Amino acid sequence: MLKETNNTIVALSTPLGSGAICVVRMSGEDAIKIADKLFANSKGKKPSEFVSRMMELGEFKADGFCEQILCVVFRAPNSFTGENLVEFQCHGGIRIADGIIKSCISHGATMATAGEFSKRAFINGKMSLEKAEGMMDMINAESEAEIRAGYDLLKGKVGKETIWAQNKLVDLLSEVEVSFDYPEEDIEYVTKEKVQKVASEIIAKLNTLIETSEVGKQIKDGISLLILGEPNVGKSSLLNALTQTSRAIVTDIAGTTRDTIEETLLIDGVKFKIIDTAGIHKTEDVVENLGIERAKDLINSVDLCLCLVDCSKKRNEKDEEVLALTNNVSRIVVGNKKDLAKEPKQVADIYISTADEKSINELKKKIIKTTVKQNISSGVVITNARHLDALKRAKKHLEKALSSLKDGASLDLVSIDLNLAYSALGEITGNTSGEDIISSIFAKFCLGK
Ligand SMILES: Nc1nc2c(ncn2[C@@H]2O[C@H](COP(=O)(O)OP(=O)(O)OP(=O)(O)O)[C@@H](O)[C@H]2O)c(=O)[nH]1
Ligand SMILES: [Mg+2]
Structure with a gap:
């Protein structure tokens, strides 16, 4: 301490x-x-x-x-x-x-x-420790979802789960200790069975928590959206419409956007990172080609692609290329410029016009539905990489304890892993953390906090 x-x-x-x-x-x-x-x-x-x-x-x-x-x-x-x-x-x-x-x-x-x-x-x-981190998360929050997750930490929701697991381990370790003092075979057998049952129970709980980190990452880093499509289809207009800014230059000249443009956007209190790209087509222009390559490189690393097609025109080979590139990733095919055609000339998942607020709001709803993994406002969510690391290490030690048991290891050997799991969990609330870790966490806080 x-x-x-x-x-x-x-x-x-x-x-x-x-x-x-x-x-x-x-x-x-x-x-x-x-x-x-x-x-x-x-x-x-x-x-x-x-x-x-x-x-x-x-x-x-x-x-x-x-x-x-x-x-x-x-x-x-x-x-x-x-x-x-x-x-x-x-x-x-x-x-x-x-x-x-x-x-x-x-x-x-x-x-x-x-x-x-x-x-x-x-x-x-x-x-x-994790409550203090929750407090800082709230101060640094950029979205309501981040505030909610920070508040859950501050109110001890994550700490409660880890303390539950630590208490289970304390009980277990004390039983293991007793079995050292009374090394009769039947006591050892009963204790081993108990270790197996309790360790499995804790692993199940840790798994549930670890799984929430995907949602936690969405909350903390924002959900990434990549706007793709042929030149002039309205990608930059869509970025501006979604963010209600004039961030990207819009002209009727094909090839206006050459580099990626990134903006942050809040939809229903959830943070999104939206990336506008250079229009995908065949060109001899070196700079434009670099931009197109950048756009293609991002396809597999984002959470969702918004593939824009001009629904006032028939599908062309540039649309086909965009659709082929995104065939295996999460995407919404957005038919833009619906104001220019009575009936859409090509199929899309949703039809919009970038100047039409109603259709932009419908698109926002669809984006939320497609990307947000669960109701971000409910349940305990792991948003902190340090907590996730501690949970994963605790799980690893417990799994090792179980496999050692299976291999017929003695209880004193198994107890080493149970103790290591206990220590890893304690790093979350700080009750087993070393001075260096604690100091480095607080040094990242603001002055006067
Ligand atoms: N009629 C109509 N025109 C639109 C719509 N959205 C965009 N435009 C127009 O389409 C043209 C191209 O728009 P941009 O947003 O620059 O298109 P882009 O896809 O970013 O183009 P590049 O950057 O060249 O790849 C502009 O003249 C826009 O005003 C729409 O929904 N309806
Ligand atoms: Mg553009």
Whole structure:
């Protein structure tokens, strides 16, 4: 376990810049003592006399200026960090917040490092590692789905599952220990049977969690969509219509787009990465050809291809080429320019016109239906690569325990793998993580968090 530190740290908790308010946080044994030297409410009361968690209006005497601010005191252990913690809410000017921080430092506080408040919360047992990561995921979220997944982590949904598995392993290991003390054959037999049953049960649970990581990847990285089609079919117009921007240049000149253009898009709170490409056709143009190759290279690595065809025209050899290239991948054939024809002249999965919002919304629905693996808002989802790695390692150790048992290995040998599985699972909540790992995780957090 990490060493507890009790020097007092201070940092700006809101973004650096001018705004309505700024929040400065100070945490540590002397936080309230330092605040006493700098702040008093309108009746002259000092923070040490304030009721915990009650906001007080008063005056902060900084080095060089005074400022009317709000102050809240949280007494250890009932604070975010588990230490004495004081929050100052001042007017949102960079210099004001800076002056408040400098005054705290001149009275004994030190500047916090990135993630240090959260790291202290972890060290003081206020928050497990995966909950802290969930909190950061919420802060960095680009979609509602990411916020939901981060909140599930923060609320301990993933931790609960791993603790369940760890508890099962603790029970099992204690039974294995007992069988060491009483090495009668029938006890050993019963214990081995139990190991087999419980390890299989845990593996099943781990498998369920590991399987959700595909959805987790979709949530975290976004679902990738590749727009393909002959020149002038309306690919760039579709990118612009889906993202409601003018990101890509649109002209009636065939070969306008030569490189891939990537944009992020939210549909129903789910993040998508959409890629516009150069029109696929035979050309002598070196630059265009490079663009076409890039488009083709992406076909097998994206989640879905949107193959655009002009439904006001008959299918041509360029359409055929696009369809042949995407025959074995997930795709939607989109018949564009439906406004130009009374009846579509070629078959497609959906007919749209890039200027027609209704048809674009229908396409969005179809995209969601085709790509989103499950209702992203329900159930525990593994979104974090570190958690996935730990789950996979735990599973590997349990499988090894099972195969050793099958090969007639002794229980003390099997118990080594059970212990390793326990340790791997503990890395998720942090209860078996080393200092280096913990420090490197919190160092990625923002300053003041
Ligand atoms: N009538 C009609 N015209 C459209 C539609 N969508 C796009 N266009 C027009 O088709 C022409 C080509 O559009 P782009 O979006 O540049 O086509 P592209 O597929 O990106 O073309 P390249 O980049 O050259 O491969 C432009 O003049 C657009 O205004 C549509 O739904 N209906
Ligand atoms: Mg284009």
